[in-house]
Amino acid sequence: MLNESLNMNLSEKINHLITTLPELKWDISEIRKKQTSSDFHWFSPILKQQLAHVQVDAVVCPKNIEELKTLIRHAVHDQIPLTVRGGGTGNYGQSLPLHGGIVIDFTAFNQILSFDQSNAVVHTQAGIRLKVLEDYCIEQGYELRCKPSTFKIATLGGFFAGGFGGIGSINYGPLNAIGNILSLRLLTIEEQPKIIELNALQAAEYAHSYGTTGIVLDFHLSLAPHLNWHECVLTFPKFAQAFQCAEMIANDPALGKKEIAVFSSGIERYYDHLKAYIQPGDATILSIIEHKYLNTLQCIVEKFQGKICFQQTSQQAEQSKFSILDYCWNHATLAVLKHDKNFTYLQTAYSIGSELSQLERITEKCGSDQIIQHVEMIRNAHGQVACSGLPILAYQNPQQLQQIMKYHEEAGVRINDPHTIYVADGHHSKQLNPNIIIYKQQNDPHHLLNIGKLSSSI
Numbered sequence: 001m002l003n004e005s006l007n008m009n010l011s012e013k014i015n016h017l018i019t020t021l022p023e024l025k026w027d028i029s030e031i032r033k034k035q036t037s038s039d040f041h042w043f044s045p046i047l048k049q050q051l052a053h054v055q056v057d058a059v060v061c062p063k064n065i066e067e068l069k070t071l072i073r074h075a076v077h078d079q080i081p082l083t084v085r086g087g088g089t090g091n092y093g094q095s096l097p098l099h100g101g102i103v104i105d106f107t108a109f110n111q112i113l114s115f116d117q118s119n120a121v122v123h124t125q126a127g128i129r130l131k132v133l134e135d136y137c138i139e140q141g142y143e144l145r146c147k148p149s150t151f152k153i154a155t156l157g158g159f160f161a162g163g164f165g166g167i168g169s170i171n172y173g174p175l176n177a178i179g180n181i182l183s184l185r186l187l188t189i190e191e192q193p194k195i196i197e198l199n200a201l202q203a204a205e206y207a208h209s210y211g212t213t214g215i216v217l218d219f220h221l222s223l224a225p226h227l228n229w230h231e232c233v234l235t236f237p238k239f240a241q242a243f244q245c246a247e248m249i250a251n252d253p254a255l256g257k258k259e260i261a262v263f264s265s266g267i268e269r270y271y272d273h274l275k276a277y278i279q280p281g282d283a284t285i286l287s288i289i290e291h292k293y294l295n296t297l298q299c300i301v302e303k304f305q306g307k308i309c310f311q312q313t314s315q316q317a318e319q320s321k322f323s324i325l326d327y328c329w330n331h332a333t334l335a336v337l338k339h340d341k342n343f344t345y346l347q348t349a350y351s352i353g354s355e356l357s358q359l360e361r362i363t364e365k366c367g368s369d370q371i372i373q374h375v376e377m378i379r380n381a382h383g384q385v386a387c388s389g390l391p392i393l394a395y396q397n398p399q400q401l402q403q404i405m406k407y408h409e410e411a412g413v414r415i416n417d418p419h420t421i422y423v424a425d426g427h428h429s430k431q432l433n434p435n436i437i438i439y440k441q442q443n444d445p446h447h448l449l450n451i452g453k454l455s456s457s458i
């Protein structure tokens with residue numbers, strides 16, 4: 001049976017596989033193929049053009065490990081490319097199969113396997129949506145240590161393989177900071193797929209490799225206590241005041257918080273739910289602090305000539321269906337793009353201690369009508385408070401984008417380029433961790449998993 005497919009082209013092989021494995025849940029409808037041939041790479045005008053040709057041949061949604069192993073065995077034999085997809089919210093075309101083939105919809109792997117209340121650890125399958133996971137944890141008194149602003153749709157596996165950090169990273173760093181993930185299990189892409197267990201240090205190395213090094217099955221995740229959170233929008237006449245205020249809140253070791261984002265003026269035009277509260281021309285902070293620090297926050301904000309212009313409890317946010325999380329991280333870029341498609345963004349990392357001068361220098365170079373500064377306060381993987389930037393740019397053409405990147409580099413700002421499909425080029429070093437190449441070789445020796453994403457040659 002297996003040998004019948006040897007002389008077929010890719011499309012014939014896939015059709016053959018669909019008839020060979022009718023027990024699997026396949027979807028070859030045009031609508032589903034079109035949907036899975038895209039993600040949120042269109043935030044980048046460069047990637048939008050580059051990935052326009054991508055065409056998924058078939059989507060399959062395995063229900064359990066046995067089905068997944070069967071699929072892999074056949075795909076390896078027939079040399080069919082496989083690409084895993086979680087929520088499909090990636091920004092760099094991570095879940096798009098550059099060479100066609102089968103997309104594995106992983107969202108049926110959505111079970112919470114166990115919960116260790118006394119140690120605040122959850123064991124969960126990788127295809128679970130982060131909101132579903134967090135809602136469950138909240139019932140037990142805990143919450144996720146960090147989550148992307150796409151948490152309602154994104155899966156844990158997709159966040160691990162395609163993302164970085166987000167809400168909560170001001171306390172716990174990016175997802176791959178050692179200790180957030182205690183262990184994980186992944187499945188190799190071989191004639192006889194193997195389950196490999198990775199410890200915390202190994203897991204950290206596999207993060208953000210775009211699902212090229214194995215299919216993650218499940219995680220043991222360490223959780224944070226669920227606290228009484230309060231959302232506050234702060235405004236300031238000047239960007240420097242907003243930045244310094246954000247820095248003070250971020251650095252304070254005692255003031256409980258889980259989100260601090262600073263924006264230069266201009267963003268208020270795109271914040272439909274908040275524009276009535278923000279004076280045009282003001283700089284803004286979106287923050288989430290522990291409710292008991294509201295008065296303390298008021299004092300801090302006044303110190304920097306700012307004011308709290310909007311606030312709500314997290315319960316009010318839940319009821320009103322509007323949360324400031326809808327405007328932080330790359331949801332800020334999305335809010336702008338909803339109004340005007342002629343914008344794009346960058347991902348930047350500033351030098352600790354020189355952030356404000358770097359930001360001001362770049363705004364001056366670009367022109368304040370060309371760039372909206374957006375800085376997320378985080379703890380980096382070394383525990384330092386750092387600024388992760390997502391500046392929003394009025395896009396003209398590729399040369400202008402390069403010029404803006406050059407302004408950043410000249411100011412000493414590192415760029416993690418969101419306009420490339422390659423893991424290597426997306427990192428400011430333009431290099432891959434050499435171990436990733438070894439893991440790829442070991443776990444996917446036939447090079448079938450999300451082909452062509454590590455670098456232009458792998």
Ligand SMILES: Cc1cc2nc3c(=O)[nH]c(=O)nc-3n(C[C@H](O)[C@H](O)[C@H](O)COP(=O)(O)OP(=O)(O)OC[C@H]3O[C@@H](n4cnc5c(N)ncnc54)[C@H](O)[C@@H]3O)c2cc1C
Nearest residue numbers: 086087088089090149155157158159162163164211216329
């Ligand atoms: C508006 C917006 C806001 C965003 N905000 C943030 C943010 O705050 N922080 C952040 O880090 N990112 C952010 N992102 C990027 C993205 O949403 C996140 O990285 C998200 O976590 C991806 O999850 P997903 O399930 O949608 O992954 P997908 O897009 O489906 O997949 C991402 C990658 O993971 C791989 N993958 C998925 N599941 C598995 C698995 N089980 N095993 C192996 N590989 C797997 C895929 O092959 C792909 O390479 C944002 C994107 C948008 C559009």
